Amino acid sequence: MSTHQLPVVVIGAGPVGLAAAAHLTERGIEPLVLEAGDSAGAAVREWSHVRLFSTWGEVVDPAAEKLLAPAGWTRPDPATYPSGGDWAEQYLQPLADVLGERVRTGATVTGVSRAGRDRIVDADRETQPFVVHVEYADGREERILARAVIDASGTWATPSPAGGSGLPALGEKATADRITYRVPDLKDPAVRARHAGKRTAVIGSGASAFTALAYLADLAKSDDGKGTHGVWILRRGISGSTFGGGEADQLPARGALGLAAKAAVDDGYADAVTGFRTEAIERDADGRLILVGEDGRRLDAVDEVIVLTGFRPDLSFLDELRLGLDERLQAPVELAPLIDPNQHSCGTVYPHGHRELSHPEQGVYLVGMKSYGRAPTFLAMTGYEQVRSVAAAIAGDLDAADRVELTLPETGVCGGAGLFDAPDAQQADGGGCCAAPEPQLVQLGAPAAVAVAAEEAPAGGCCGS
Numbered sequence: 001m002s003t004h005q006l007p008v009v010v011i012g013a014g015p016v017g018l019a020a021a022a023h024l025t026e027r028g029i030e031p032l033v034l035e036a037g038d039s040a041g042a043a044v045r046e047w048s049h050v051r052l053f054s055t056w057g058e059v060v061d062p063a064a065e066k067l068l069a070p071a072g073w074t075r076p077d078p079a080t081y082p083s084g085g086d087w088a089e090q091y092l093q094p095l096a097d098v099l100g101e102r103v104r105t106g107a108t109v110t111g112v113s114r115a116g117r118d119r120i121v122d123a124d125r126e127t128q129p130f131v132v133h134v135e136y137a138d139g140r141e142e143r144i145l146a147r148a149v150i151d152a153s154g155t156w157a158t159p160s161p162a163g164g165s166g167l168p169a170l171g172e173k174a175t176a177d178r179i180t181y182r183v184p185d186l187k188d189p190a191v192r193a194r195h196a197g198k199r200t201a202v203i204g205s206g207a208s209a210f211t212a213l214a215y216l217a218d219l220a221k222s223d224d225g226k227g228t229h230g231v232w233i234l235r236r237g238i239s240g241s242t243f244g245g246g247e248a249d250q251l252p253a254r255g256a257l258g259l260a261a262k263a264a265v266d267d268g269y270a271d272a273v274t275g276f277r278t279e280a281i282e283r284d285a286d287g288r289l290i291l292v293g294e295d296g297r298r299l300d301a302v303d304e305v306i307v308l309t310g311f312r313p314d315l316s317f318l319d320e321l322r323l324g325l326d327e328r329l330q331a332p333v334e335l336a337p338l339i340d341p342n343q344h345s346c347g348t349v350y351p352h353g354h355r356e357l358s359h360p361e362q363g364v365y366l367v368g369m370k371s372y373g374r375a376p377t378f379l380a381m382t383g384y385e386q387v388r389s390v391a392a393a394i395a396g397d398l399d400a401a402d403r404v405e406l407t408l409p410e411t412g413v414c415g416g417a418g419l420f421d422a423p424d425a426q427q428a429d430g431g432g433c434c435a436a437p438e439p440q441l442v443q444l445g446a447p448a449a450v451a452v453a454a455e456e457a458p459a460g461g462c463c464g465s
Contacts, residue, residue, distance in 0.1 A: 016368030048085030164277025230270030353389025
């Protein structure tokens, strides 16, 4: 069989993986989407309770919409903001249904290589098809040959740890029964009971941490949540940019989220502990957790810890491929300077395609959130442009592959978590995606015993980490 008669394997049936399949189908190339979860959008469903900052108009891929149209699908109001659950049920699942047998769920990719060639062998390497090893939920294993591989598996399954050095804190694994790495769904009775009336540490400084703090504050105000208290752990200090732009934020939903987190502290529902890098997590005599900092500080015991320090890519199953990755971000080397969170927010990332996503191993592409490695500045529209370009390149249409077909609104759009969805309150005039006022020292209404550093922290990426 000619290599060109083989399918293109797409790893992951999330928003970008399914969009890749739609673009390939549009070009007459057969995709095979392999999803480890039991349904399309499995990762998105795990944060179904969280609302996006991006509107429906910004999270539907054009090729996918064309594929869905004959089935009678109509895009929801483009000006409204979906939750993760809305996105999965109203868009991702219908798209997977239309793709039909091209999408396999319960299929975990355990390895990718060149047929008959490990990463050492040069001879005839580029003429060999890719070989993809898959393990199914029932224990079966399969070996699939592919003409190209698009890895859209994301980073959801590999959250970063609590440890300030990027490694798990000492004791983090031993105390895992009281640690979570997701924004809590406090509408779930079991999760609500876990935090109600308890003291919970939230480690992180981005949108997810804002959301968790606001949720805990709401719980504290409820009849069944009295006594709930948050302890917000930041590795840097607090400045005017810590909470985004507030009412002046170019993304009103994001600005409101930052204000809600600030209010949680100001109103006494959370304490802010700054300049704290977690080195160890210990249990006290009652089984509660004590966070120990690199500087020797020991915080008062908490009942639960929520770690929201970002995500990182799982590269283990790609180990036999020759990837060219930036040593800091673990993103493709040509893409890394464009997305460096020290320099860019998601609104300032230039649209890019197959050339920036290429590797020494021709025919393999990391796309979507996974292509960003550890950078938190990704948004869905950028991922859709990536796979449009990649599909064109695989089809041999380099003119289309090299053409930029994404224009961001002047106000920018950013992925992330939102708390509310009042359409008339979510429009704003202004400039860049993540613009914020000049940093100002914020005076927080935290107890006097809590140290609040006056150093200025950079605004960081739109999506936080």
